[in-house]
Amino acid sequence: MLVTEREDHLFAQSEYILWENLDRVDVQHTINLELLASPSEVEDYSVAFPFAISDPKAAVEVLGGFMDAQTDRFPGIEHDAFAPRRSIAIHNDAQTISWAAIDSRVVRLREENAGERLAIYANLVNNFPENWNRWERNEGTLDFRFSFTSDEMSFQPAATSRFGWEVNTSPVVRYTWLRSIPAQESFMTVNGDQVVLLALKPMSDRSGVVLRLMNMNPETSAEAQISSSLFDIRSGTNFLGLEKNSVSYDVGENLARVTLAPGVIWTLGFRLPPR
Structure with a gap:
């Protein structure tokens, strides 16, 4: 586990967890809303996930399946924002990176290095001017959690979707009295x-x-x-x-x-x- 704390910074804390015997990385960013001053124009704060994968393509999970981020959109849409159901796959013919968000539901997919890289920008905070109807007071902190994993295989919708489900569904623990039977059991x-x-x-x-x-x-x-x-x-x-x-x-x-x-x-x- 690596924890980085930043005093008087918008990203007050960042936490990275690399699990043993589990091909998965968990990331959590804590945002200090108290440091957001009232702007004159809308401000968009995001965190980037630039994955090192060649010839990348993106598949965004939607209700009932996945959409090709580059082609499955209505003509005339100029922005690069998506609202994934749970997960996104950045993939090519030999590798798939499955990425999932728990607290962030708006992302931007942007090409970098002249199209050689495809980065996920997860939206964390939008800071609105006070004269906007969406303005609200910035108080306290917010936590944003993400996970990603990598597989040496072409894109498999079921595998990426299952990863998104597992990340977003926390294990349920039920406490009971001490008994002589095993402390845990699969039902x-x-x-x-x-x-x-x-x-x-x-x-x-x-x-x-x-x-x-x-x-x-x-x-x-x-x-x-x-x-x-x-x-x-x-x-x-x-x-x-x-x-x-x-x-x-x-x-x-x-x-x-x-x-x-x-x-x-x-x-x-x-x-x-x-x-």
């Missing part, structure tokens, strides 16, 4: 490189649980393996709208394999075993 596992778990909730009649899965790859089908000691894995039901249709699974020993079509969201129900 459910969903394995699948292209599939993410969107939701887990009880059925309306409290007789089971509902899982919502999504294949993040818009081009190919994907398989997910579901295992759990919480519910009966052989009782799976597929929910399509308001209808319930039985679905057959390749069921092993407390293991179900389901296949999702490209880009599909699939809602499944599993019954709880009798007590």
Whole structure:
């Protein structure tokens, strides 16, 4: 971990974390809003992520997939700003850098070094003049968190989307009384490189649980393996709208394999075993 503190500076503190045995870098910048004086024109403060990758292309995550930042825009748009869903991929045919933001939802993608580099500028603060209707008093500090990772492979939408989900979804810890059973235990596992778990909730009649899965790859089908000691894995039901249709699974020993079509969201129900 590297922490840099700056006295009387807009970037009051910067924190960089390089994890052991995990290909990921976490970054946090603390912004001191007290140092922003009232301007005469709108000021835009950002932090840059200039990644060293040759022949870069950018894919920006939007609702339901990714867009090509260079081509998938309406003609006539002059600005270089985007509002990514969770993640952005800077990639070429052999390498992909997946970048995700937790607190910043507006970025600019700009070419540098005559197009040889593509940098992400994450917006942190906009400082408005007092006569603007969007003006508000600058008080206190704000934290902005980012993460990025690198893979030696061409762009895989599911991998970048999954990284964005994992960065933005903090682990949930439930405290309990001291007991003789193990201090931690896995109650459910969903394995699948292209599939993410969107939701887990009880059925309306409290007789089971509902899982919502999504294949993040818009081009190919994907398989997910579901295992759990919480519910009966052989009782799976597929929910399509308001209808319930039985679905057959390749069921092993407390293991179900389901296949999702490209880009599909699939809602499944599993019954709880009798007590």
